[in-house]
Amino acid sequence: MKRKIYDTMVRWKQESAGKTALLIDGARRVGKSYIAEEFARTQYRSYILIDFNRAGKEVRDLFEQNLNDLDSFFMYLSAIYGVTLYRNDSLIILDEIQLFPRARSAIKYLVADGRYHYLETGSLMSIRKNVADILIPSEERHLKMYPLDFEEFLWAMNETPLADLMKVCFDKKKEMGPALHRKAMTLFRKYLIVGGMPQAVSTYQETQDFEKTDAIKRAILDLYRQDIAKHAKGCKRKAEVVFDEIPEQLSRHEKKFVLSALGRGARFRDYESAFLWLEDAMICNVCYNSTAPDAGIRMNWDRTALKLYFGDTGLLISHAFDENGLVTQEIYKKLLLGKLEVNEGMIFENIVAQMLTASGHRLYFYSNSSRDDKNARMEIDFLITKRKVTDRHNVSAIEVKSGSRYTYSSLRKFMDRYREQLDVPYILHTADYSEKDGIAFLPVYWTWLL
Known part of the structure; x- marks a missing residue:
């Protein structure tokens, strides 16, 4: 479905992707994951979708253990998902990120690295338990998604x-x-x-x-x-x-x-x-x-x-x-x-x-x-x-x-x-x-x- 938020996402890519990550927040079933993947398919040469509702221990361990070595981080991530990543032309989607707050706090380092672009989606983003014990990155641009008008x-x-x-x-x-x-x-x-x-x-x-x-x-x-x-x-x-x-x-x-x-x-x-x-x-x-x-x-x-x-x-x-x-x-x-x-x-x-x-x-x-x-x-x-x-x-x-x-x-x-x-x-x-x-x-x- 055509959604107005898509144009805002395109403007983000043109103006501040690489300097910020985009976080799309919305109620459950409002279409966040769909619009994120549609945006990735049409705007980038390649993309990786990490769904934290399904991501296994090997993916989560990358965020726990490999942030000090981002060369290895991206090499393993590319191999796990079978996707080649291209500098400034690949998008990494962190879907349902509220289920793994550690990945959200990693945005600070991933954006600073500058190789790829990052899009986060989630629900219940400001609920206390979903932000406990993490540093919310200042590099996030927060965008709310609503039902169709x-x-x-x-x-x-x-x-x-x-x-x-x-x-x-x-x-x-x-x-x-x-x-x-x-x-x-x-x-x-x-x-x-x-x-x-x-x-x-x-x-x-x-x-x-x-x-x-x-x-x-x-x-x-x-x-x-x-x-x-x-x-x-x-x-x-x-x-x-x-x-x-x-x-x-x-x-x-x-x-x-x-x-x-x-x-x-x-x-x-x-x-x-x-x-x-x-x-x-x-x-x-x-x-x-x-x-x-x-x-x-x-x-x-x-x-x-x-x-x-x-x-x-x-x-x-x-x-x-x-x-x-x-x-x-x-x-x-x-x-x-x-x-x-x-x-x-x-x-x-x-x-x-x-x-x-x-x-x-x-x-x-x-x-x-x-x-x-x-x-x-x-x-x-x-x-x-x-x-x-x-x-x-x-x-x-x-x-x-x-x-x-x-x-x-x-x-x-x-x-x-x-x-x-x-x-x-x-x-x-x-x-x-x-x-x-x-x-x-x-x-x-x-x-x-x-």
Whole structure:
């Protein structure tokens, strides 16, 4: 599948390979190993893929015993894998490197040697046990990989012209038009259901069968549960409880995570490690409350008030609508037609969080529950900042609307209260593009363009 990260990898090769190693971090099954090998095949004369899930003792011993003699190190490595290495034209891929942290610390010496280029891939990269007792090399360039965004999904569905048209309409502030808007919304609702995990997208592309796709997603969810049980040291049970509670929390009208649902007397400090573990594993996207929407948005955040979204919305649907281990065809039909009576709001908000994260935004929301001042009482789903900060008008407020009838009183109050700080306010909805009252109403499938 065509992935945007590939172009970033090519730029790395052109600009800093040989001076740095590239580390691709992402959730399990997000496509890291595939893109690494595809990059190696197309960009280098030869490559060696060291998969530390399979590498035997003889390979691991090279990193333990031969780093002081790199001539021998490369001679043995070339012989073990039967691959000839070419100076400045061979790539060595260290796959699943979190399973052997010693190889990660060796990057310092391998990059300094300068003969070849190095690409690392892994999950759970910042989990404590995966960095214990090693020196994290300063020569690493860290790149995060996410599930397919909507444009990548359109590429996979052979709908590249539609994606290109979206860019033009977004730039020109122009409607898509009734026929193309309906087509785009149908494809977007398929994206909601399938999600962006490459194996799920590939299965749907080949079969057009939601049930077969659901089986793939359910296997990934089981893998995540196994990872929690195996790797969430010190917070295993709490991480499991939080993981299973996410759909219920998102289905609430106010989507801030309510700790009391986890147990009587539950406190943030008791569960903070579980939230952080799920975020570090890139299983979830955490959205924090910002108490002051200005250019220094991160300096005004309340880390104890948060919303927790699934990293992939297709996985959320398989997790939330579980009936005897299978999401029913009736649920799929209602999602496709926009007729789901409940929970569609949480699905739309989750997909927006997913696409904003993939576009490089940190997630923040604004909430003020003042009992004394009704004009101050409001909640804004998301806040994003401009790429280039200026003296004022740096923050855009985003409201997500899944239905055709809605109000936006919170956004109006927010605009009145923070006029000097506010850039273009957006409402993401299921209709075509329009502008009214100083607000840009965008079709939700344009989120990836923000």
